Amino acid sequence: MPAKQLRLADETCHIPKEGTGSRNMEPVLADRVILARGWRRWALSFTAGAIGALAMPPFGLLPALALSLVPAIWLIDGTGKAGPGRWAPFKSAALIGWFWGFGYFVAGLWWLGAAFLVEADQFAWALPLGVLGLPALLAFFTAFGFALARLLWLPDASRILALAFGLTVSEVLRGHLFTGFPWNNPGMALGQNIWLMQSASLIGLYGLCFLAVAIGASPALIFTGRTARARWLAPGIAAGLLAAMAAFGFWRVPADPMASVENVRLRIMQPNLPQDAKFNPRNRDAIMRRYLSLSASPGRDGRTHADATHIIWPESAFPFLLHRDPASLAQIGGLLEPGSVLITGAARMDEPLPGEEVGKFFNAIQVIDDRGTILGAYDKVHLVPFGEYVPKFLDALIRAAGLRQFIHIPGGFEPSERRKPLSIPGLPPVAATICYEAIFPGEILPEGPRPSLILNVTNDGWFGQTTGPYQHFAQARLRAVEEGLPLVRAANTGISGVVDPYGRVVDSLPLGVDGILDANLPVAIWQAKSSQTRSFSLTAMLVICLMTLIVRRKQKAASSQD
Numbered sequence: 081m082p083a084k085q086l087r088l089a090d091e092t093c094h095i096p097k098e099g100t101g102s103r104n105m106e107p108v109l110a111d112r113v114i115l116a117r118g119w120r121r122w123a124l125s126f127t128a129g130a131i132g133a134l135a136m137p138p139f140g141l142l143p144a145l146a147l148s149l150v151p152a153i154w155l156i157d158g159t160g161k162a163g164p165g166r167w168a169p170f171k172s173a174a175l176i177g178w179f180w181g182f183g184y185f186v187a188g189l190w191w192l193g194a195a196f197l198v199e200a201d202q203f204a205w206a207l208p209l210g211v212l213g214l215p216a217l218l219a220f221f222t223a224f225g226f227a228l229a230r231l232l233w234l235p236d237a238s239r240i241l242a243l244a245f246g247l248t249v250s251e252v253l254r255g256h257l258f259t260g261f262p263w264n265n266p267g268m269a270l271g272q273n274i275w276l277m278q279s280a281s282l283i284g285l286y287g288l289c290f291l292a293v294a295i296g297a298s299p300a301l302i303f304t305g306r307t308a309r310a311r312w313l314a315p316g317i318a319a320g321l322l323a324a325m326a327a328f329g330f331w332r333v334p335a336d337p338m339a340s341v342e343n344v345r346l347r348i349m350q351p352n353l354p355q356d357a358k359f360n361p362r363n364r365d366a367i368m369r370r371y372l373s374l375s376a377s378p379g380r381d382g383r384t385h386a387d388a389t390h391i392i393w394p395e396s397a398f399p400f401l402l403h404r405d406p407a408s409l410a411q412i413g414g415l416l417e418p419g420s421v422l423i424t425g426a427a428r429m430d431e432p433l434p435g436e437e438v439g440k441f442f443n444a445i446q447v448i449d450d451r452g453t454i455l456g457a458y459d460k461v462h463l464v465p466f467g468e469y470v471p472k473f474l475d476a477l478i479r480a481a482g483l484r485q486f487i488h489i490p491g492g493f494e495p496s497e498r499r500k501p502l503s504i505p506g507l508p509p510v511a512a513t514i515c516y517e518a519i520f521p522g523e524i525l526p527e528g529p530r531p532s533l534i535l536n537v538t539n540d541g542w543f544g545q546t547t548g549p550y551q552h553f554a555q556a557r558l559r560a561v562e563e564g565l566p567l568v569r570a571a572n573t574g575i576s577g578v579v580d581p582y583g584r585v586v587d588s589l590p591l592g593v594d595g596i597l598d599a600n601l602p603v604a605i606w607q608a609k610s611s612q613t614r615s616f617s618l619t620a621m622l623v624i625c626l627m628t629l630i631v632r633r634k635q636k637a638a639s640s641q642d
Contacts, residue, residue: 110303113154121155122179128152129183129222135269135296136188138550145269145296152180153243153300156230170227177226181219188264189215191546195467198355198542218254218261225250232629234636237301237314244294245625248618251289255520259465262519264551266292271558275329276322277583280561283621284614285521290621295322338566338580340600341532344506346568347388349375350576351397352594355541361399368408371397372415379598386417388598389506394572395425395443395514395539402426402446403454413452421455421505422448425514425537425570427493428457440494443468445512445537447504456503458512459496462520468493501526508532508604511565515539518556518567522611525563532604534565539572549575549591557583562614566602581605 116124132148134141159172192210196203229246233239247266255262267288270276280288298318305311351370371393376385385391402408403426412422426446430439442459449455463469469492502512509531513524515538524534536556540549553575560567560579567579577588580602587599 110154110300113151114158114304116155116158121158121176124151125155125176125179126183128155129180129185130187132184132266133187133264135266136264136547136551137268137272137554138547140269140272142269142273142296145266145292146299148180148184149243149293149297150300150303152176152226153239153297154304155180156226156233156239156243157235157304159230170230173230173233174223174227178219178223180226181222182215184222185215185218185264186212188547188551189218191543191548194544194546194548195542221250221254222247224253232626232633234629234632236632237305237310238629238632240294240297240301240314241625242629243297244290245622245629247293248286248290248622252286252618255286259462260520262521263516263555265289266296268551268554268558269296270325271561272554273326273329274333274583275326277558277561278329278332279325280558281332281564282614283617284562284611285558287614287618287621290618290625291321291325294318333582333584337586338582338584338602338605341508341603343389344601345383345387345389346578346597346599346601347375347379347383347385347391348568348570348576348578348589348597348599349391349393350571350574350589350593350595350597351394352573352592353541355539364398364400367399368411372411374594374596375415377596379596381598383598385415388417389420390504391416391420391422392535392537392568392570393422393424394570394576395537396427397424397572398426401429403428406452409448409452409454411452412448413450416448416450418450419506420450423504423535423537424448425539428459441492442496443493443514445502445514445535447502449505455505458500458502458514460493460514460517461496461499462517462523463493463495464516469495499524499526501528501531502535507601510535511563513537513556516552518559518569519552521559521562522615524559525611532565533601534559534563534567536567536569537571538569541573544573545592549573553577557585562611564605566604568601578602 113124128148128151131144134144135148155176156173159169159176190211192214193207196207196210225246228249229242232242232245251262251265254260255265262285265285267285269292270288271280271285279291295318298315301314302311349371351374353367375391378384398408416422424446426444427441428444428446429441432439443463444460445458447455447457502510504510509529511525511531511534513534513536518524518534518536525531538552540552543549549571553569556567556569557579560581561583564581566581570576574589574591574593576597578586578599578601580586581604586602587597589595589597
């Protein structure tokens with residue numbers, strides 16, 4: 081064998097062949113995963129993916145990411161002898177990716193089933209669609225990511241970059257196609273620690289995704305490299321990168337609390353209403369009394385509602401149309417001190433057009449002054465499929481089957497045409513978001529001048545005491561870091577809170593309790609990276625990675641011909 085080829089062999093990983101005595105050279109565990117076939121391979125893929133969900137909130141177990149991605153590397157290694165045909169390895173990798181994604185999404189999104197049990201007599205039949213059906217569909221994105229990685233695969237350290245590239249591309253697609261659903265992006269494994277999350281200010285969530293996969297998968301080489309260099313170089317680089325991210329975060333986050341916006345005193349009300357009671361019109365008076373009483377109760381630090389300049393209520397706070405209920409508006413006006421305002425989620429309806437019986441409904445945030453006058457509103461842009469609207473062809477099928485829609489609004493909500501700034505007296509410019517609008521990186525800022533805070537009202541009461549609300553809060557929190565803006569969040573059942581532009585939680589109300597939270601508003605910070613420049617950084621990262629992999633493949637092909 082020529083010297084060049086010998087040198088290349090020393091630097092590459094060893095992939096054992098069936099029936100060989102490789103166990104004398106390599107760890108048994110890696111061999112068994114690489115050589116797994118049939119149902120064992122799919123079971124390993126599913127289990128590895130499910131373990132990866134432990135790296136997501138509220139657990140945040142970063143080692144779980146390695147325990148999930150290392151087997152993924154070995155399983156793709158084993159597709160070299162997937163069967164006859166040129167495309168057999170890629171089909172096998174895609175199937176591994178599907179089972180891996182299915183396990184990841186079932187373990188991470190099981191809480192969606194709780195929504196179908198709120199009115200179990202009518203919707204329990206659909207529980208498998210949320211718990212298993214949605215994960216099965218989302219797993220096609222990871223299947224694509226694994227197949228794309230296999231297309232760039234080489235039996236050396238570059239395969240770590242191949243998987244990071246493939247899964248990052250698939251996550252970008254998952255976050256944008258079919259209205260997008262970037263929930264539990266692998267980058268969130270790095271987006272929870274206060275120091276590690278600071279890198280999102282430079283490269284955003286998808287950049288964190290690339291780094292999380294590359295760092296998490298790198299220990300696979302420790303068990304499959306032929307030489308000490310092949311075993312430890314990439315994991316050493318990954319450890320150094322993780323340390324550099326932590327050091328950057330430590331340098332970036334100031335030691336002292338943020339300064340506060342002058343003359344702004346917030347009061348966030350968290351009613352913790354059960355979802356079945358919340359949308360029952362018969363409870364409207366009791367609900368209104370609860371909101372008013374809780375909003376007027378003494379605060380933990382001795383503040384009263386009279387001290388608040390802005391009282392904030394959560395999403396969809398009323399089982400009726402507030403803007404068409406003068407009595408309720410008058411009650412709100414009676415709660416407020418002169419010059420203060422209430423900001424609340426509330427469905428609203430436009431006036432019907434000629435020939436229509438009802439107007440269009442919008443999921444909105446409304447601003448009300450001490451006279452009970454609605455000063456302004458923000459209409460939600462990014463609606464939840466099946467939760468806020470149903471595609472027309474599916475709506476017809478549901479009605480034909482005699483089933484009731486999950487949506488209580490007749491015909492569902494209409495989306496706003498564009499994201500508009502919300503003007504609130506006494507507050508700097510506001511980027512308003514409703515519910516899961518806050519999970520979309522780069523999409524929460526309105527048109528016009530840069531805002532100075534992110535306002536998020538939500539209702540996670542559908543999901544009870546599960547991991548879902550924790551995941552939702554963590555993703556909204558990362559938007560604050562990306563944009564350099566404080567986050568003010570009011571949630572029906574929690575988690576409500578105020579987060580500063582570095583992602584530090586100033587104060588919060590835990591999940592599943594009622595109460596009020598009094599807080600000042602942290603000032604925004606100057607952010608060097610806009611969403612456009614973060615997108616450019618991500619694109620540059622992926623292009624460099626792709627070019628590196630292509631050059632590496634060409635070098636490999638040239639060396640094999642020597």
